[in-house]
Amino acid sequence: MKAEHEDLLRKLALNDEGVLAPLLGGGVADAEPGGLDAKTAALVRLAGIVAIGSAPASYQWIVTRALAAGASDAEVTGVLVALAPIVGCERVGSAAPEVALAIGAEFDLPLDG
């Protein structure tokens, strides 16, 4: 039997929405915060996690939601470009491979072996 805290840690690491939603006041899964549609909200969140340099799981989560909300690959990539002057090329550079993976790019960007 798995200990409850183990399961919780695992789910947190995966950015499991079911676990995160209550933590964030229930607003994650179907958040369309005032005036923003789902797609825009997801792209804004993507910008946020690029800025703070999140874990790969977060990129997968946010980008998948952006795509599911109708964002195109170009729009997702556009977020990185738009952010570069603000957060710096270094941060955008390290986010790029994660974003590529998350949009299911059929190529391997240089990543750690």
Added chain:
Amino acid sequence: MGVVESPGTPAALSGATTSWFAPSFLLEESKLRPPSSRPGTVRRAGLLERLHASSDASVVTVVGPPGYGKSALLGQWVEEGPRAVAWVSIEDEDNDPAVLLAYIAAALDRVKPIDVDILRTRAPPGASVAATVARRIVATMSGMAEPVALVLDHTELLHNHQCRDAIAELAVHVPSAGQLVLASRGAPPVPLARLRAQGAVVEVGAEDLAMDESEALMLLDGAGVRLGDAEVAELVRHTEGWPVGLYLAALAHKSGNGSRKGALAFSGDDRLMADYLRMELLARVPRGRVSFLTRTSVLERMCGPLCDAVVGGTHSGRLLEALEGSNLLVVPLDRRREWYRYHRLFQELLRVELGQREAAAVPQLHARAAAWCQENGLAEMAITHAQAAGDADQVARLVTACALAAYADGRLETVDRWFRWFDERDLIERYPSVAVLGAVLRAVMGQPAAAERWAAVAERGSVEATLPDGSPMESWQAQLRAFLCRHGVERMRRDAQLAEKGLAPGSQWRASALALEGLSWLLDGEAERADEILARAVDVGMDVGALPATAAALAERAIVAIGRDDWVEAEGLARRGLAIIRDGRLEDYGPGAIVHAVLARVAAHGGDVPGARESLGHAARVRPQLTYAMPALAVQTLLELARAYLALADAAGARVVMREAGAILRIRPDLGSLPREAAELRVTLETLRVGSVGASSLTAAELRLVPLLSTHLSFREIGLRLHVSRHTVKTQAISVYRKLGVSSRSEAIDRVRSIGLLA
């Protein structure tokens, strides 16, 4: 003992063995029989005791260099053991998961007729094969009333990744009371460290297999050689107990002038052994017979007429019988004494000898063997010899004739190996007919870049002669162009029509030419006309047995029926398509996805949500194979899937397939009504709110990973298989877990099974 003896007729070589899986290749019965011990064989009492006592170990490995009597030991174990045994002697041809599975299935079937359904569905092309194969074997073994031991002899011959992974998978999941026994010259392909830690493995090594003095004495005794104790001890010391060395020493001794010095002057080393064979053994054989032995060593299997053809003699049949009678180095493959093979080690030594005596003659010998095999209906054996002979013309003829059947049989690795042979020698240019086949098969298997490369070659080439199906080359080329649809729907139609006009009446391609023409009309908005031609495609397809094309044509007709709002008719047609796919074991083939897509739509329309989800699951398994190499069918299939997801209000699922369709449309934009349909679907999608992002939104890359998650492979090893980094695998796996709503690998496996993503 538990092994049901095979009927003993050379039925093995005519392929008329097990009715249910009737492989198009020849199932070699003799590979399923353990070696029977002969008079004079030493009973390995100590080792046998150890093996008998280890019946609760799930894995037994017997590992040692050639000539250590691994097969003989296991043969004795089988004869004495109370346990039911399924035996497979691995050969080179088994480096194809489909072939390996067929043999293991046949071996298990000999023990007790097995549940057909478990092994019917072929493993899908791609990386999932190992786990699929292993799982089916485990399921079959578990389903048997009495525990069964599966023995795989000569596992060192397995070099194919998927086959080795399948064995490893099997080792980890052997059902309780069952046993997996592996004999190998090198380390067997199983996770030994893990098995050791679990205490699940019994290992027999070369040091165990080496004979002690008492066993050596028995061996010499059996061979009719008497030596003093000191001499025996000396011999054992020099040969390090190597059984075959001892045996050859005994033979040399027996033949009279084998000097004591000669008998002792070698140790367990292959090179010395070869010298020894030449000096001591072949030196005593009449000259004519030596050349018979060395020349026929190019043959994997031999019968009298084949040997006659190769060596140019007339008495080979009798000679083979005589050889069998005189020593242990020739193994009969059937009870009628028609087919034989050499003892493996002996054959290797003979080949070395042949190379030294008349290397220049080797290609000629293979050429004769190839000619004989071809004349006698053993086309695939002929391919191997023609390749060894370097006769590319003949290889091309044979491969052109065999490739479609082997593909339809699921032996993708075998077909791939044939094509690679041309590729590696830069010979594709010379054989446009091979290139056409290679291009089509690679397109169907979802390898667009390779398909393009081969297609370019196929287009350039011209061939005067008619092809094996009786059609002219131009028709095949036209068919390929129609299939790849590089220049739009109208051009696809003209190509399909051109192909259909020229193809021979019995050609397998005719059904798919008609199906493509029908599709082209459908995409041009001419539904009625499309339906007429698709109906003909179905008739022709049933007639010539072109199953995938027939199933696809039925699905297309169902789409036409949906267009008329006739859902009842649509369901009937799609179900017929599904039946063909099931009977033909084509469920995991790319072109079959359209059938699942239509069925999903029909189910969703009828409010059958679980049914629709199941069909979508089937389709998802083959989605990675839908590429721009068959753009019209691929995009059409993806759009149908999108409609089904929309009908289920699954926006995330619909968006994923729409993105895949969009990617293909960017490369091949001229696909009739499809771009417009895609645009309309996108508009509909805009209005849909995104619910939770679940399993339906797995991307093609993630779908490729899913089957591998069910193996024992680590992320790093999975990365090696998929040619991506460990990081990529890990990230994708995390994404898969989240979309499935699970938090571990094992939960993920349960989940993908329950939703039909994994067979």
